[in-house]
Amino acid sequence: MPTRIQKEASKESLLLNMGPSHPAMHGTIRIMLELDGERILNSEVEVGYLHRGFEKICENRTYFNLLPYTDRMNYVSPLINNLGYVMTLEKMLGIEAPERAQYIRVIMSELSRISDHLTCLAAMAMECGAFTVFLYNVKAREFIWDVIEETTGARMTTSYIRIGGVRADLHPDYKTVLKKAIVETRKVLKDIHGLLDKNKIYLNRTRDIAVVSKEMAISYGWTGPCLRSTGVYYDVRKASPYAAYDQLDFEVPLGERGDNFDRYMVRMKEMEQSLRIIEQAMEKMPRPSPPKLMVDALEPAEAIKASRTKKVDKEIKLSPNLEGSERGKYLDILGTDKKYVVPPKEDTYTSIEGIINHFKFFMRDHGIRPPKGEVYFSVEGGNGELGYYIVSDGTDRPYRLHLRAPCFHIVSALEEMIQGRYIADVIPTFGSTNMIGGELDR
Amino acid sequence: MNGNFITTRFNYILGWARKYSLFHYPYITACCGMEYMSTAASHFDWDRFGTGWTRFSPRQSDMLVVCGTISHKLAPVLRTVYDQMTEPKWVMAFGTCTVSGGIYDNYAVVQGIDRIIPVDIYIPGCPPRPETVLDGLIKLQEKIQKEEQKWRWKKRK
Numbered sequence: 001m002p003t004r005i006q007k008e009a010s011k012e013s014l015l016l017n018m019g020p021s022h023p024a025m026h027g028t029i030r031i032m033l034e035l036d037g038e039r040i041l042n043s044e045v046e047v048g049y050l051h052r053g054f055e056k057i058c059e060n061r062t063y064f065n066l067l068p069y070t071d072r073m074n075y076v077s078p079l080i081n082n083l084g085y086v087m088t089l090e091k092m093l094g095i096e097a098p099e100r101a102q103y104i105r106v107i108m109s110e111l112s113r114i115s116d117h118l119t120c121l122a123a124m125a126m127e128c129g130a131f132t133v134f135l136y137n138v139k140a141r142e143f144i145w146d147v148i149e150e151t152t153g154a155r156m157t158t159s160y161i162r163i164g165g166v167r168a169d170l171h172p173d174y175k176t177v178l179k180k181a182i183v184e185t186r187k188v189l190k191d192i193h194g195l196l197d198k199n200k201i202y203l204n205r206t207r208d209i210a211v212v213s214k215e216m217a218i219s220y221g222w223t224g225p226c227l228r229s230t231g232v233y234y235d236v237r238k239a240s241p242y243a244a245y246d247q248l249d250f251e252v253p254l255g256e257r258g259d260n261f262d263r264y265m266v267r268m269k270e271m272e273q274s275l276r277i278i279e280q281a282m283e284k285m286p287r288p289s290p291p292k293l294m295v296d297a298l299e300p301a302e303a304i305k306a307s308r309t310k311k312v313d314k315e316i317k318l319s320p321n322l323e324g325s326e327r328g329k330y331l332d333i334l335g336t337d338k339k340y341v342v343p344p345k346e347d348t349y350t351s352i353e354g355i356i357n358h359f360k361f362f363m364r365d366h367g368i369r370p371p372k373g374e375v376y377f378s379v380e381g382g383n384g385e386l387g388y389y390i391v392s393d394g395t396d397r398p399y400r401l402h403l404r405a406p407c408f409h410i411v412s413a414l415e416e417m418i419q420g421r422y423i424a425d426v427i428p429t430f431g432s433t434n435m436i437g438g439e440l441d442r
Numbered sequence: 443m444n445g446n447f448i449t450t451r452f453n454y455i456l457g458w459a460r461k462y463s464l465f466h467y468p469y470i471t472a473c474c475g476m477e478y479m480s481t482a483a484s485h486f487d488w489d490r491f492g493t494g495w496t497r498f499s500p501r502q503s504d505m506l507v508v509c510g511t512i513s514h515k516l517a518p519v520l521r522t523v524y525d526q527m528t529e530p531k532w533v534m535a536f537g538t539c540t541v542s543g544g545i546y547d548n549y550a551v552v553q554g555i556d557r558i559i560p561v562d563i564y565i566p567g568c569p570p571r572p573e574t575v576l577d578g579l580i581k582l583q584e585k586i587q588k589e590e591q592k593w594r595w596k597k598r599k
Contacts, residue, residue, distance in 0.1 A: 075473035
C-alpha cells in the first residue's frame, strides 16, 4: 500500500527510506524522505515498530503484577517509570509513602535521569562521529548503575519502587558508592563539555539546526528538556512537586534558541542539577530506625514448627534474599496498611493469619482493589512529563491504563523539524529528541 | 603427509581465525540495547574477545546480535537483514524477548526469533547482565571452533 509521501511526492524528487534498520534510527523508527539533491522537501515518520501491547497487557495483570512492565517502557530510566505508576496508584488509593522512602525515591529518580541524559547524549554524539563521548558517557553510566544495583539488585529493570514505598532500604554502604559515582559523573561531564562545547564539527551540526519556537513546542505538547530548550519554564518537579522535591533546592536550566545545541546543553545542565539534588537528599534524608538486636532468633523452619502449638514471640531470622521484607523496616520504607503492602515475612512464616494475609494479597480478585473511578498523575521523566491515566472498575486489575509518553509528542514534531534541511541534519536532530522505542510505541 | 591431515589443520586454523574476528551487526530495538552498549563500551569491553568492531552494514558483518523485542511489524526487516549477510554468519539471540518472547506473550510480539531466522546462541536474561553476554560470546566462539568450516574451494561431498 503506498504511503502518504509516495502518493504526494513529485516525479522529479527522489524518495529515500531511512530505517528501521539504520544505526541512527535506534532500530525502531522509519523515515521516508522526499529529496531534492540532499535537501529534504518532505518526510514521513513511521512509528510502531516496537509496539509490545503494554496497555493491553496491563488490563490483564493485577495492579501489583504489572509493575515489571513499567520498567520496560522508558528502559533507560526505569525507576522513574516505576515511580510514575506507583504514585498514580497511590493517588487513587489515597496513601502516602513514609518520608525516608520519599527521599530514596528522589535519589533513585535523579540517578535514572542522569543515566537517561547520558545515554541520549552518548548516542547523539556517537552518531555525529564523536565516539569518545559515547565511551565516556557509558563509563559514567556504569558508576551510576553500580549504585542502583547495590540497592535494588538489578542494573536496569529494577521494579524497586513499590506501592506504599520502596522495596528495600538503601544498602548500608551506599554513601561510598554514591559519592564515587557523583565524583566520576562530574569528571565525565567536564570532559564532555571540553570535547563538544567548542568543537567546530559538532557546532556546525547542531547550532541553529532544527530550531523550534516556543509556540511550536507547546502546540505539539512537548515537555521536559526539549521544551525547556526553547525557553519555556515548565518542569513537573517545580509545577506540581511530588515525593520530596519541594524540600530540595534546584534550578531548572532553560535554553534560548531551541536548536539541537540547546537541547544538548539543557541536558548537560540538568545532570549537574540532578547531582545537586542527590547530594542534598543524601543529607536531608531521615535516618533509618536502628536495627534490632537479634538475640536467640529462630530460623523460619523452626518458627513454623513452634507455631503449631503456640504463638511465637521470638525474633525470626530472615534470609538475606528477603531484605526489605522485615517488619522492622516497614515503618521506614513502606506503609503499614495490609491492604496495599505485601505482609511482612515474619508474619507469613509464623502465623496462619499471616499466611492468609499473604495469599489474599496475591490471590486473584483479592489483591489491591482501588475504588471505582479514574486518575491521572504525572512525574518528570527523562524526556518530559510521564503521565499515567488509570481507569478502575473496582476489580483488582485496571479497566484501562494509558501512558502519556513524552517522546511520542516530541517525535511527532520531527517531520516539521527536518523539513528543508539536509539529510545529515536528520541524525543530530533525531538524536537530540531522545526517542525511546519502548515509550514511544508502548 | 596425506591430504586429510592438512584438511583438518586448515579447518582448525580457519575456525580459530573466524572466532576471534567476529564483526557484528547490532540489531538493537529495545531495552537489551542498553546492556549491549555497556558490554561493547570500555567497562566490560567485548573487544577483548575479538568481537572487534561494530559494522552497521549487514554485508560486512559475521555475527548478527539481535537485542530486544522483535514485533511482527519488525520481523520482515530482521529477516531481510539476515538474508543480506554473507556466509559464514552467526546469530546471537540477546535477551529473553528474542529467545522466547519473554514477558510479552501477546499479539504484537514474535515468540522467539528462531521462528524467523536460525539462532546459534541464546542468551537469556531480561536484560542479560554483561557478564552473561560475555559468557555467551565465549560459548559461541567454542562452537565456531568446533564447527565444520566451509570455504569457497572446499570439496563438496
